Amino acid sequence: MYVTVENVSKTYPHHGATFHALNDISLEFERGEFICLLGPSGCGKSTLLNLLAGFERPTLGRVTIDGVVVEAPSPKYVTIFQNYNLLPWRTVQKNVELGLESGNLSKKERQERATRYLDLVGLKAFAKNHPQQLSGGMRQRVAFAGALAVEPEIIFMDEPFGALDALTRMEMQDEFLKLQKQQGTTIVFVTHDIEEAVFLADKVVVMTPNPGKIKRVISVNIGEVRDRTSPDFLAIRDRIFGEFELKQKDRTEYFI
Amino acid sequence: MIRKFLRAAIGISVLIAVWQVAVTTGGFNPQLFPPPQKVLSGIHELIVTDMLWDSIVQSMLRFFSGYLSAVVLGMALGMYFGYFKGAWQFANPVAQILRPISPIAWLPFVVLWFGIGDIPAIVIVFIAAFFPVLLNTVSSVSKIDPTYFKLAKNFGLSRLDTFTKIIFPAAFPYIASGLHIAIGTAWVFIVAGEMVGAQSGLGFLIVDTRNNLRIDLLMSTMLIIGLLGLMLDGMVVYLERLIYKKWGAVSG
Ligand SMILES: Nc1ncnc2c1ncn2[C@@H]1O[C@H](COP(=O)(O)OP(=O)(O)OP(=O)(O)O)[C@@H](O)[C@H]1O
Ligand SMILES: [Mg+2]
Numbered sequence: 249m250y251v252t253v254e255n256v257s258k259t260y261p262h263h264g265a266t267f268h269a270l271n272d273i274s275l276e277f278e279r280g281e282f283i284c285l286l287g288p289s290g291c292g293k294s295t296l297l298n299l300l301a302g303f304e305r306p307t308l309g310r311v312t313i314d315g316v317v318v319e320a321p322s323p324k325y326v327t328i329f330q331n332y333n334l335l336p337w338r339t340v341q342k343n344v345e346l347g348l349e350s351g352n353l354s355k356k357e358r359q360e361r362a363t364r365y366l367d368l369v370g371l372k373a374f375a376k377n378h379p380q381q382l383s384g385g386m387r388q389r390v391a392f393a394g395a396l397a398v399e400p401e402i403i404f405m406d407e408p409f410g411a412l413d414a415l416t417r418m419e420m421q422d423e424f425l426k427l428q429k430q431q432g433t434t435i436v437f438v439t440h441d442i443e444e445a446v447f448l449a450d451k452v453v454v455m456t457p458n459p460g461k462i463k464r465v466i467s468v469n470i471g472e473v474r475d476r477t478s479p480d481f482l483a484i485r486d487r488i489f490g491e492f493e494l495k496q497k498d499r500t501e502y503f504i
Numbered sequence: 505m506i507r508k509f510l511r512a513a514i515g516i517s518v519l520i521a522v523w524q525v526a527v528t529t530g531g532f533n534p535q536l537f538p539p540p541q542k543v544l545s546g547i548h549e550l551i552v553t554d555m556l557w558d559s560i561v562q563s564m565l566r567f568f569s570g571y572l573s574a575v576v577l578g579m580a581l582g583m584y585f586g587y588f589k590g591a592w593q594f595a596n597p598v599a600q601i602l603r604p605i606s607p608i609a610w611l612p613f614v615v616l617w618f619g620i621g622d623i624p625a626i627v628i629v630f631i632a633a634f635f636p637v638l639l640n641t642v643s644s645v646s647k648i649d650p651t652y653f654k655l656a657k658n659f660g661l662s663r664l665d666t667f668t669k670i671i672f673p674a675a676f677p678y679i680a681s682g683l684h685i686a687i688g689t690a691w692v693f694i695v696a697g698e699m700v701g702a703q704s705g706l707g708f709l710i711v712d713t714r715n716n717l718r719i720d721l722l723m724s725t726m727l728i729i730g731l732l733g734l735m736l737d738g739m740v741v742y743l744e745r746l747i748y749k750k751w752g753a754v755s756g
Contacts, residue, residue, distance in 0.1 A: 321658045337673045337751045347659040
C-alpha cells in the first residue's frame with residue numbers, strides 16, 4: 249500500500265483529562281486515489297490530515313507513505329489550507345513560484361513552471377494580480393496551481409471549497425476533478441459535505457466524533473465522469489447519509 | 505478633506521487669537537511673552553541667518569541615525585523573539601524593566617561614556633525608538649497566523665527564507681504601526697539629547713536662544729520642532745498607506 253495509517257491515536261490533554269481526537273484508527277490507500285475524509289465537526293478530520301502531512305505526530309501508532317514513516321512535512325506532499333494559502337503581498341505568479349524557491353530550479357525555470365500551471369487552471373491572464381483582487385474560487389485555483397507546480401506525490405486539502413458559494417463550489421469540483429485525473433496526483437480531501445465527497449472521491453472515509461473514529465470506508469465505483477443526479481450517485485449518497493443517520497438513532501435511544 | 509483643513513485652521517486661529525489677547529490685555533513683559541507676530545518674524549530671522557536650516561539638517565542627521573538603527577535592531581531582535589517564544593520569556597522581563605526608564609535618565613551615563621557632541625542625541629533617540637519597535641515587532645510576529653509557518657515548513661523553506669519571505673512581510677503591516685509610534689516618541693527626545701553639549705541642532709538652538717534671552721526665537725524654534733514632528737508623522741502615514749496598498753485588503 250502507498251499510504252498506511254496503522255492503529256493511530258492522537259490525544260490532547262484537556263482540563264487535566266485526556267481528550268481522544270483520534271482513537272485507534274487504521275486506513276490505507278493506493279497511489280493516484282482520491283480520498284475524502286468526511287464527517288461532522290470535531291471528528292478529527294483535520295487532525296488526521298495533519299498527521300498524514302507530517303505537521304503532527306501520532307500519540308500511538310504510525311503513518312507511512314511509500315514505506316517510510318512520516319515524521320515531518322515535505323515538499324513531496326503539499327497541503328492546501330482553507331485560508332492563508334496565498335501570501336497577500338505576492339502576485340499570483342509569485343505565489344505559485346513560492347513552493348519552487350527552495351528547490352534547485354533556476355529563476356527562468358521557476359517562472360516557466362509557474363506559468364504552465366497557471367495556464368492549466370486558466371488563470372494565466374491574472375499572473376500579475378494580487379490574490380485579494382481575485383474571487384474566492386480563483387484564489388483556490390491559484391492555490392491549487394501552486395501545489396501542482398511543486399509536482400508533489402500527494403496533495404492534502406482541508407475543506408478547500410468551504411468558503412465558496414454552492415454554484416462556484418460545484419464548478420470548482422468539476423474543474424478540480426478533471427485536473428486531478430489528468431495529473432494523476434493522489435489526493436486526500438477533507439470535507440463535511442456528503443455530495444462533494446461522493447462527487448470527488450474514489451473512497452469516502454466516513455468518520456464519527458467522540459472519540460474520533462473511522463466508521464466505514466466506502467468505495468465510490470461509479471466511473472470517472474459523475475452526474476450529481478444519476479441513480480448510482482444518489483444511491484451512494486443515501487448510503488453515506490444512512491451511516492450518519494444510524495448514528496443519530498443510536499443517540500436518540502441512548503438519551504430516551 | 506477640505507472640512508478637515510478648515511477645522512484645523514479654525515483651531516489654530518483660535519489659539520493665535522487667545523495668545524494675542526493674552527499678550528495685549530495681560531500686561532506681560534513682551535521680552536518674556538512675545539506676541540504671535542514676533543514669533544513669526546523670529547522664524548524669518550532664523551531663516552535669513554541660516555541658523556534654522558543648519559539646525560534642522562544637524563538634528564535630522566542625528567535623529568535618523570538614532571531612529572533607523574533602533575528600527576533595524578528592534579525589528580531584527582523583535583522578529584527573533586517573536587518567533588522563538590521561549591527566548592522571549594527570558595528577554596521580556598529585561599525589556600519590561602528597561603523600557604519605563606526615561607531616555608533622559610540615560611543621559612548622564614551616555615555623557616560619561618561617550619562624551620558630549622553628536623552621540624548623546626543619537627543614543628537618546630535610539631533608546632526612545634528601540635523599545636516601541638521591539639515590543640511591537642514581537643507582538644506582530646506572534647500575531648501571524650500559524651498556517652503561514654506550516655506553509656513555510658511544507659515547502660521546505662530554510663529558516664532564513666522563512667524570516668525574509670514569510671515572517672517579515674506577514675508581520676510588516678503591524679510592525680509599521682510600531683514604527684509610526686516610535687518616530688513620534690523619538691522626535692520628542694531629540695531636543696533633550698541636543699541640550700547636553702551639542703553645538704548645533706534644534707536642541708542647541710533652544711539652549712542658545714534662552715541664554716541670549718531671545719524668547720521670541722525660543723518660541724519660534726519650539727514651533728518649528730512641532731511642525732517638523734508633524735511632517736515626520738505625515739511622512740510615515742504616507743509610507744504606511746503605500747505598504748497597506750501593496751499588502752492588499754487583507755491587512756488594510
Ligand atoms: N491542538 C489541539 N489541542 C487540543 N485539542 C485539539 C487540538 N487540535 C484538535 N483538537 C480537538 O480534537 C478534535 C478534532 O479536531 P479536528 O480539528 O481534527 O476536527 P475536524 O473534524 O477537522 O472538525 P472541523 O470540521 O470543525 O474542522 C476537536 O474536538 C478539537 O477540539
Ligand atoms: Mg477541520
